[in-house]
Amino acid sequence: MALPSGKHDVFQAIADPTRREVLKLLTDHEMPVSAISGHFPITRTAVSKHLRILAEAGLVKERKVGRETRYRLETQPLQELKSWLNYYERYWENKLSALQRFVESDEE
Amino acid sequence: MALPSGKHDVFQAIADPTRREVLKLLTDHEMPVSAISGHFPITRTAVSKHLRILAEAGLVKERKVGRETRYRLETQPLQELKSWLNYYERYWENKLSALQRFVESDEE
DNA sequence: TTGACATGAAACCAAAAGGTGTCATATAAT
DNA sequence: ATTATATGACACCTTTTGGTTTCATGTCAA
Incomplete structure (x- = not known):
């Protein structure tokens, strides 16, 4: 159970301060990539990579809505x-x- | 409170599987470096580095006893x-x- | 249909992480 | 005294990380 699908596990995922900030941001709010990256001094692409790592660890789920991809927190x-x-x-x-x-x- | 003295915090410290193993090993047992490294397929030097990172995060404390340095778990x-x-x-x-x-x- | 957005993908980069081997030094043990 | 042990300190190497820029693609709006 909880077999880590990708190569990133939850321990590694939360090791980065930016990723922990992203998780906090997503509390209660499903958000598209650009809205998320607006809160950080780094590029959208960099945020996107963080999101992928969080997704591999199962900490966020994505949902495509039109041209945007919305992310939501997954605490399990x-x-x-x-x-x-x-x-x-x-x-x-x-x-x-x-x-x-x-x-x-x-x-x- | 809990201001991270070094550049490694607890989140980063526990991100590595080897370091988590080290912590588990030290449960209830104060151990010298060589005894610890005996449990891993990597060199003593590498284990020593892991120990320093754990120490920076405050997760282990060292105590010099004769020619050896003993480490103990610090869960705070x-x-x-x-x-x-x-x-x-x-x-x-x-x-x-x-x-x-x-x-x-x-x-x- | 023509732009303007939102994102993903790819190529690239510098720095950090995780290792290794060698050497120096302090402390036991003979 | 001499030798063996335990460890720290370096120098060095390879892979991963966290970032960037540029380009392609899909979707919404005029």
Whole structure:
């Protein structure tokens, strides 16, 4: 499940700050490429490439409407990130994990 | 808070599969460089570079013990990832988000 | 039908990423 | 003292990344 179709996975996709900005932009709003690229100091083509990488990771979906291609956010692949994170969550410094470590404790 | 000291942040640090493996290896175990690199098909030097990147992101801490340098996991920076993820969590496919989207809906 | 948009595709580029091998240095061990 | 170990520091190489510019194509508007 969640087999990454392309060569880009979700970890790589969100590594770039611009791509994270794009995702935030698409929150609640389906947007065409030019509207998206209007928010960045880089060329439309560069934004288009970022969008393709996000699409490969499944984080956005495209829909062609007339002469424009509209992109929308797809959060489902973030589940993988969530579960990855979940593995380390028990080591965090908070009441619950502190309790856990106390109970399970066998360290120095 | 969590100001990234070096040029590598946590998003970039976890983008690489090898580095994620290193983090998993260090779970519960402080390890010297050679012991870590023994788990990978790449050279010790390469592993060392990965460790430096992880250290820049604050995900590992080093401690010199005699002639070896031991690394241990530091999960605190993952909090940033967690809160980033948290922003999108409300859009996931579950009862609550479905209800939200129904209420706020103004799409075709 | 003639332009004006919106986008994708291709060729190209500089810099960063991920590796390698070699060498220097500090610390054990004999 | 001498040798072996553990690691960091360099120099170097190849591929990937993030960008650019230019050109082709499809679609909407006059």
